[in-house]
Every structure is written in C-alpha cells, then in structure tokens.
Amino acid sequence: MKDNLHGVYIIWYRDILRFWRDRARMLTSMAMPILYLVIFGTGIASFLDRGEDFDYIAFIYPGIICMVVVLGSIMSGITVVFDREFGFLKEVLVAPISRTAVAVGKAMGGATIASAQGLIMLVFIPFADVQMSVASGFMLVGLMIVLALSLTSMGLFIASRIRSMEAFQAVMQLLMFPLIFISPVMFPVETLPGWLATMVKLNPVSYGVDAIRQAVMGVEASAPFGIELFGYRMSIALDVAVVATFGIIMLMLAIRSFRVQE
C-alpha cells in the first residue's frame, strides 16, 4: 500500500516535471478559450439585450473557465499515447506498482495541470467584472479539481484504448466539440428546444459548468440559467455528485484497461 502511494506520487511527479519542461504549450491550449471570452464575449454581448441586469461576459466567464479545464483534462490523455509510442509505458508497466496506482497517478497529474490552467483564468476576473468572495474562490478551485479529475479519467480511459497519436487526436476533435458546446458554456439552456436540452443534460460537462457558474456568479444571480433534472433544480452538491460519479466510472474503466494491456 505504501509502495503504491509512493508510486502514485512518482507517476504524478513525472507528469508535472515533463509539463514544466514544456510549459509554453499550456499557453497555446489556452489561447482559444481566451479568444472566445474576449472576442465572442464582447461581440455577442454587443447585440444581446436581455435586460439591464444581464451581463453576457459575466455569464460566459465561468463557462470559459470550464472550457479551459475540460480541454486541458482530456488532452492530458495524450501523454499515455505518447508514452506508448516512445516506449516509456513499458518501463511503467513492468514496475512493481499496481495498475491502479498508475492510473490514479496519471489522473492526478493531468488534473493538476488542467486545474492550474483553470486557475490562470482567474486573471480575467476584472475583465468579466464579477464579484467573488474568498469563500467562493476556494469553492471554485475545489470544483475545478473535481471536474478536472473526472475528465482526465475519461481522457485516460480513451488513451489506454488507442494505439496511435493520430487516432487519439481524431477522437479528441470529435469529442471536444459536443462536450464543450452542447453544454451551458456559451448560452443558457432554459430556452433551448427539447432535443438539444436533452443532449445538454446527457453531457457530464454541463453539470461542471452549472456548479462553477453558481460559484462564480453566486447562486441567486445564476438561478435563471440553471439545469433542471426531473423537475429539480441542480445544486452545487448535486452537480458535484454527477461529475464525480462519471469520473469514478471512467477511472475504473481506465484501471481495468491498464490491467489488460498487452
């Protein structure tokens, strides 16, 4: 057990070390969400008129934070594909630590990096003009970590099944768009037609966005944009439960997949 905990730490530490050596890459992956926030936010806000107290940039800002975290999380799976291609995965798989430790270490490494990217987005607080208490700031960090762990696990599971870099990129492109845009990131969901609203509710990212929006805008201000499931308005705790459940299932699938690697 002690060896496995230490194993988790070593796997995690290597991912951080590697990332730090290549940290310029982080900025390129954050460029798109930042453009969405600044250009889209300003552009769309200029012709939206939903009443005086609606601020579009403040609305999408929590969504953009989620977008950064989600992108960073699922792309971290590429490190597994990379390790397979360059042979390092063998060194990991022949080491005397359990496959669970390998998967958990990897998930934590990817989640740490994705959460850090989310944290950097906090520099846009003045631009989005939101008021946040210190307490809700901590809440936000916690929510980012939960969302990141959950989606990193998904990225890991997919990566453990894929042999080539090209295939991983293709699958990610295919997944990324619906995960991010069929959710309340860019628009409120309460006025959507039924079919689209259903798809939004099937997307685990939606609950992450909902929770983070409640933390950033405050529960009251975000109330009109919330998700209702079975006629029940989702609270932060319920959102976290959905995201975490999804993450645990994905992590278990990833562990199983690492166990039968040949």
Added chain:
Amino acid sequence: MTSIIEVEHLVKKFGDLVAVDDVSFDVAEGEIFGFLGPNGAGKTTTINILSTLMRPTKGKVTLCGHNVARRPNEVRRCIGMVFQDPSLDIKLTALQNMQFHTGVYSVPRDVAKERIRTVLEMVDLWERRNDTVQTYSGGMRRRLEIGRGLLHYPKVLFLDEPTLGLDPQTRFHIWNYILDLRKRLNITVFLTTHYMDEANVADRIAVIDHGKIIALDTPDALKRMVGGDVITLKTDNPEAAVAELKEKHNIEAQHGSEGIFFEVQNGEEFIPTLVKNFRSGLYSISMRRPTLDDVFIKLTGREIREEGGGEAVLMRAWAQRQASGGRGFH
C-alpha cells in the same frame, strides 16, 4: 544449483497464431541463458510473459519462486528489464529517468542517490547526467537503459536484443559492462539475440524457431552437432557444382548467401582432393570452424540473419504463414 526461472509447457496464442508453442526450460541462478532464433521465432513474446507484460495462454512460469500470472508484483521486484525498443523518457534528463526508476521500485532515497551515481559512472554517463536524453546518441541511450535495469539490484536481468542496431565498438563496450556486472553482483542474465557472436557469451543457449525450442545446450556442444568444418565455394554455376559434389563425393551442399556450402571432416585435407578435377568453375574456397549460425542452418535448413526487425515483423510473418499455409520466412 537452484533454478531461478522455471518454465513448464508455456503456450502463448494471439488469436489463432501460436507464438510460443509448448516451451519448457529452467535457468539456474547466476547463469547467462541465451535465447537464439530469427525475429518472429517467439523470443520477445517469451520475454514479455516472463516479465509479466503478457499473460500465458497455458503453462506455468515461475520467477524467483513466484508465479508470473498470480504474483506479478513480486516477480517485477525481482527482475530488471532492458527492452528491445527504447523505453526512456527522452524529454527528461538521465538523472530524472533514474530517479523515476528508483521511485517506482521503492529504493530508499539515500540508497538511491548513491546507487544512481555508481550506475551512471559505470556506464560512463555521470558527466552527462543533467542533459536530456534526447541529446544522447543511440549507444549512450542503450547504456543508460542497461544501467537503469540494474538500479534496483534485480536478481534476473532480461536483455532483449540489447545491442540491436549498435556499432561493433559500442556492442563490445556494452558486453564488457554486462559481463563485469554479472561477476560482481552474481545476477542471472536472460538474453535474446540473433547475433551469433553475442550468443557465444551464454552458458547455455536455447535455439528457438517457430515458437518451439529445437535445441538447448552449451554453445560448444551445439557447435559439435554440426560435426566438422564448413566449406564455402563461390562458383559461376552453383547448380552444376552442387550436382558434381553429390556425384563425386556424395556431399549434400546447400545454397547460402555467400555461395554454396557444406560440412566435411578434416577440411584441410579435403580441399586439395576437391579442387583436383573439379569441372565447375571455382572463384574461391573458404573454410571455417562451425559457428552458431551453422547450428541454426543444420537444425532448420535456413539462415538466421535474413529477416528485418521487430515485433511487427513477427505478427506479419505469422499472419503470412497462416494465410499461405507455407513454412518459412524467405
């Protein structure tokens, strides 16, 4: 002597393909055990099973007293691996690669620090420890991998084609390291190779072909199987020469990459007899003592060196053989 590796009736199938076909052998502690055969013979598959990376389809494999299928972590702790393909993190430095290794093998921090230094000095990379591995040459990377495989003081070191694609000088150096280590640490070495001279360092060699062990003995005993000297002829008409050898001397010569060749007792005395009245035009005659290459030809009728590399070739070759129903890789 006690056996540190015990393999009983090992079978590994990939779908319908039988990569390892009922293989049994034991390796004694401290022994250098060679696995010799062409690419695609099942060497890497066997090593992958012994090192817990693959599960056996059938059969029992015990390493250091632990069953590989049931107690993989105990087995992993006891073995060191040097893979055929590179397995370093080239974005990290040599030192960081070593620290990762001592980390996942739970070598205590203070012990690890000292041992990393010893090993890096041994493979002549201490000076370059803070350079990323991507700046290393092929030979340096190989040396680093071998050093890393030894960091946790394994009882058994697996070397899967350790010097594949390296120049002769580097190969020579690497072998010096390995032999020196074996002397100092009394580790057991399990070696796969298709270089004949490399196999010579082994105490015992298993010759493997199409997933089966077709001979297992010391290198000298294997060479004695060939029985005599090997004579190679270069001629402008190989077919006629083969026929003439059969007619005059009752010798079954074979076609090889160097010309036609055959075995004969007392080669020195046979050559003058042969040259006298030989009708087919001869360019050259050469004679040598038998090598492991000749052993392989004797056992299979094929030369060992003709194939390309890697596991992919294995799979393709098997698939082709299955599809055509034929034998062989030519």
